[in-house]
Amino acid sequence: MNFLLKLVHLPQPDWLDNPSLSLISLIIFGVWSSLAFNIVILMGALRNIEPNYYVLADMYGATSKEKFWRITVPQLVPTLAFLLTVNLIGAFKIYTQVYALFNGQAGVGNSAMTAVYYIYNKFQIVGTPGVAMAATLVLFLFILFVTFLQRKLMKKVNS
Template identity: 75%
Template sequence: MKTNQKKAWLFLAPTIIFVTLFSIYPILRAFSMSFQGGSLIDLHWNGFSNYQYIFNDPEFWLAIKNTVLYAVISVPVGLAISIMLAWIIFDKVKHKSFFETTFFMPYVTSTIAIGIVFRYIFNGDYGMLNFVLRCLHLPAPDWIDDPAMSLTTIIIFGIWSSLAFNIVILMGALRNIDPNFYTIADMFGASGRDKFWRITIPQLVPTIAFLLTMNVIGAFKIYTSVYALFNGQAGVGNSGTTAVFYIYNKFQIVGTPGVAMAATVILFLIILFATFLQRKMMKKIGEN
């Protein structure tokens, strides 16, 4: 038994070392740097000054507000659309593998490249989106250059970006549902709506819980989409700044790594709390 334990630790050692060096140590290092001031090569202890700074910084609170709003809106809306599309493809469409591949392609494409394309789609003067809106006699806002529209633009792009991964995972989960459930439901004259809400959704709860967790964490870490949409900026007057963009700006541009790490610690705690609430909520839904 002891020999097996030694062999198990031997096989686990590379993974433990890797996780320690690239996951645990950076977290501990970020936490310690959050109490230090100065440049990256000349750090010194300054207590809670960095936390006092970010808590009194309006830009930090704007970044947190934008990030929370983005997560609260884009994650449930994107997941709801993904469930609807996955169910339609699974239930109504032939050649499912073709559509799965088509939907998954954006996931393996560079976010920067997709963001550049969407920057032209969102262009206020000649963008495709505003062209369609004008044809429908609807208001055509300036999605990129209007500070009031920055967050809306990011949310729309975020919802579209999340569809690829969600749909493929949901399609896999739909295939694993026992078809006998639907056969029995048909025998009792159940409608398509009844089968969807009483069979499909309950069977998808574990998958939905997984996707919610991944999407919530990803939403709070949004950065690349903002960078791509606004050409390296966070919108006009930083109107579309997010928590990670704020951290990047303080670390790389302003040169205050201590402030950036303090914001990182706060973001880590927010993600931890949001994930905990989400998992508790999904656990209760699964029990019911």
Template identity: 80%
Template sequence: MKQNQKKAWLFLAPTIFFVTIFSVWPILRAFTMSFQKGSLINLEWTGFDNYQYIFSDPEFWRAISNTLIYTIIAVPVSLAISIMLAWFIFSKVKHSSFFETTFFMPYVTSTIAIGIVFRYIFNGDYGLLNYILRLFHLPAPNWIDDPSMSLTTIIIFGIWSSLAFDIVILMGALRNIDPNYYTLADMYGASEKEKFWRITIPQLVPTLAFLLTMNLIGAFKIYTSVYALFNGQAGIGNSATTAVFYIYNKFQMVGTPGVAMAATVVLFLIILLATFLQRKMMKKIGRY
């Protein structure tokens, strides 16, 4: 109704104001700073020099490569494990609310605190993980101090830490599936496997699209896990550096905000492209 438009804009005004100040303006400011050099209080226009620098910087490409590898492996593996665990708890476990609370605890716990605990678990000499591996006479690598294992360590930690949120959301989605679907499937003698693939998964497509989007964005922005696991560093010889860690290093440690903002813009475009492609893919899947 036209007579209510003024009131609607009045109620929306505070939200629009804060979104503009804390979301839109920082994006525009970062884009502007990517074409400038100098300190924060003395920036001057430099054109595309910052972009030329990052595109010729091997450290930047290593950060992007590590981030892409982490995203490609951690996101689908974590989502697949979450689906299996959520389905098992939903269909087989009676007191599922207890397990939901247990699984959700890591999500509300500080990543730094969890990272410190995992730093001891991954310790090559006395860590719990290597102790278990040695019991089964399996290789026990140095997860923290071996550059070749740094990315693997981050991926394992990332998969574990993302299970909490995914499982809770999937449990809520499973409860919203009409039980009549399963009743009819039982009447026609459908197996558990058929019910899972023909009823459960199609009904979960919207939820899976949401989780995939959130996990993709989170994976591209990974930073806290690296900081916690490697005690404020990016692994031995920067072997575990990621895109956000590169941005932090250039902005905070090196003191080149223009270079950091150029890398930020590139990362923003990568996330935008990945999210767009993922949404298109999920829409096509949802049609079948």
């Protein structure tokens, strides 16, 4: 990232040691590491769209914009909902990235503290397993809620 900033003569921040940028660097790392998975899933979904829909749309004189919004996007909604759910759950389960990027810490002044790292910290470092269990239960309930919400929305969209 700093290489690209240097090419355009912009200042190169210290991404990991700056508390205001450490969470941003973690987000960039997470997006970059999940990008390939998301692209493969979306490419598979795009290939599953029936080509005859586009042929019929051409016969009726639909523009590219209309074909995209009326054919492509509705066909991709289930896949996009799946990816949203998987990535959201994955975002709440981030631990190894924090541990690796910040050398076993949660960033400068805990600026990159995530839910799973918080649980690890309370259990292993601080030594309060009760707090860690409570946090684990809250995380589990939140992920369960998100999953059920996604399923309910998908049933509503499909009907």
